[in-house]
Amino acid sequence: MAIDETIPRLGCGRSIDEAWAGIKQPPTAHENGCVQCRTARASLAKLAEATRTLRYNDAEDASLRPHHGVKDAIMNLARAEVRRGNLLPAYQADQGAITISEQAITSVIWSGADALPGVRARRCRIHPAPDTTDGPRSAGTANISVNLRIAVASSTDIPGTAELLRQRIISMITAHVGLNAGAVNITVEDLYDV
Amino acid sequence: MSDHPLEARLISHHLVADLAARTALDTPGVLRLEPTLKSLLTRLGTGTIQNLRRADTRTTPGRHDGVFVTVHSGIADVQLQIATDIGFAALNVAQAVREQIAVTISHTGLTPGRIDISVLAIEHPTTATAAHPPSPL
Amino acid sequence: MARFRAKGTAAAMDEREPVVLARLDDLDEATVVARAQDGNLDAFEYLVEAYQGRLFRLAFRMLHDRGDAEDVVQDTLVACWRKLPLLIDVQAFSGWLYRMATNRCLDSLRRRSSHAEVVQEPATLQITAEASTEPGVVGDPAREAEISCEMDGLATALLALPPEQRACWLLREIHERSYAEIAATLKVSEQTVRGRLARARAQLTGKMSQWQ
Numbered sequence: 001m002a003i004d005e006t007i008p009r010l011g012c013g014r015s016i017d018e019a020w021a022g023i024k025q026p027p028t029a030h031e032n033g034c035v036q037c038r039t040a041r042a043s044l045a046k047l048a049e050a051t052r053t054l055r056y057n058d059a060e061d062a063s064l065r066p067h068h069g070v071k072d073a074i075m076n077l078a079r080a081e082v083r084r085g086n087l088l089p090a091y092q093a094d095q096g097a098i099t100i101s102e103q104a105i106t107s108v109i110w111s112g113a114d115a116l117p118g119v120r121a122r123r124c125r126i127h128p129a130p131d132t133t134d135g136p137r138s139a140g141t142a143n144i145s146v147n148l149r150i151a152v153a154s155s156t157d158i159p160g161t162a163e164l165l166r167q168r169i170i171s172m173i174t175a176h177v178g179l180n181a182g183a184v185n186i187t188v189e190d191l192y193d194v
Numbered sequence: 195m196s197d198h199p200l201e202a203r204l205i206s207h208h209l210v211a212d213l214a215a216r217t218a219l220d221t222p223g224v225l226r227l228e229p230t231l232k233s234l235l236t237r238l239g240t241g242t243i244q245n246l247r248r249a250d251t252r253t254t255p256g257r258h259d260g261v262f263v264t265v266h267s268g269i270a271d272v273q274l275q276i277a278t279d280i281g282f283a284a285l286n287v288a289q290a291v292r293e294q295i296a297v298t299i300s301h302t303g304l305t306p307g308r309i310d311i312s313v314l315a316i317e318h319p320t321t322a323t324a325a326h327p328p329s330p331l
Numbered sequence: 332m333a334r335f336r337a338k339g340t341a342a343a344m345d346e347r348e349p350v351v352l353a354r355l356d357d358l359d360e361a362t363v364v365a366r367a368q369d370g371n372l373d374a375f376e377y378l379v380e381a382y383q384g385r386l387f388r389l390a391f392r393m394l395h396d397r398g399d400a401e402d403v404v405q406d407t408l409v410a411c412w413r414k415l416p417l418l419i420d421v422q423a424f425s426g427w428l429y430r431m432a433t434n435r436c437l438d439s440l441r442r443r444s445s446h447a448e449v450v451q452e453p454a455t456l457q458i459t460a461e462a463s464t465e466p467g468v469v470g471d472p473a474r475e476a477e478i479s480c481e482m483d484g485l486a487t488a489l490l491a492l493p494p495e496q497r498a499c500w501l502l503r504e505i506h507e508r509s510y511a512e513i514a515a516t517l518k519v520s521e522q523t524v525r526g527r528l529a530r531a532r533a534q535l536t537g538k539m540s541q542w543q
Contacts, residue, residue: 008529008533016533047532051505054505057482064388066384071383091285091289100312104316110371124369176283177283177284
């Protein structure tokens, strides 16, 4: 790897890196007096300008985007391999069962959290509540427990907001899913600046 | 043996699937049937990723994606996968679908057997179609 | 305030409570990534839309072939969907994606390497250069033409760099990735990244001066 790490030097002994690092500053006394340094500075400045232009133009260039078929193919594959999480038992009777996917409940929870200022809901795991793991009750609805990770705005009152969110999740799950959220565990994993 | 052997033979599982799908879609709070991985893959074919891209793969689910029916001895069992409207309680919607499908099946002369419903998605009706693409970064 | 509202919400629990869904634009990227990890297709589509252009530009400058570049974008984003649940640090998402794309580009070049690499006159690059305007130089056609010409020369000179040097240069200078991330992507030391960058710059300035 030694050769790989070698940085090319100009005839006067200065490295290309030193010359590059200095191109935005006025030339030093050595650079003023050294022909090799002056030439290197001029061509590196030209490279820097061409680089800036390339970066800007490529980003703006409508032809430098993939054909829309690429995104369609990616999304079709993602849809075909969609991850719904576990199917949670919601109702059980001899005439048939009702199950609700973890992802369906998660999207309700995200919706609830999104309405609260200063809260961003991230990953969510949902489990059948312990008393229903060995078969949900045949009448009435099953209990679930929720583990949600969130980011909060840095100015947020964390305990107050978490309690508000917990209440909101419980009421959302009742209203939009039809289940009882027995336990709602909220973990604050990140802060963000507003 | 069924009390209605003649009808049982006339009513195919395809017809029951069709009736169950229509019944579900007519139930308030049901947005659509949810296709399964298997039916989607069948529709997309087994081609390579590159073939997927070059072919027009904007597909819409067939009417029977998301419903499975078996008919045996005059009894119809149904498995149905749905997406519900977030404005409704999903469990209530699923219960209503079960009850309505049972009624529909008995109108055919078959006996409703097990009717299993899975709610795979709960969504806003407005966002259920296509996500608004963000501006390119 | 928060406590008061908490009680109020619990008391006024109402089935018709409005349900608000955040626009993904209003969320931070880490949150969108977390939701895509949990299987949310809208969140994943948002990420595809946000990154497909950047990954394509990297792959196109690496491979100089639209079809190959599209393959890299597609393979990378499909792998992204499949492996997303395994990504532990959501903050590392963009670096992770760039790493997968860069390595697919290098693999593609290795597969090609049995054929002699031909540096073609790049038609698309010329269109790009003609259509381009650099802010700050508008109004000086002569200077504009000169800059276009330099950019064109740079794009062509890039193709003559060894692939790993080209990757270093593009990731640092065009995509503004950190030295540490580039080193991790290419499985080399940061010192090696600095060495490759310096040699890439030396070679590029040499090539560009030949073009004048």
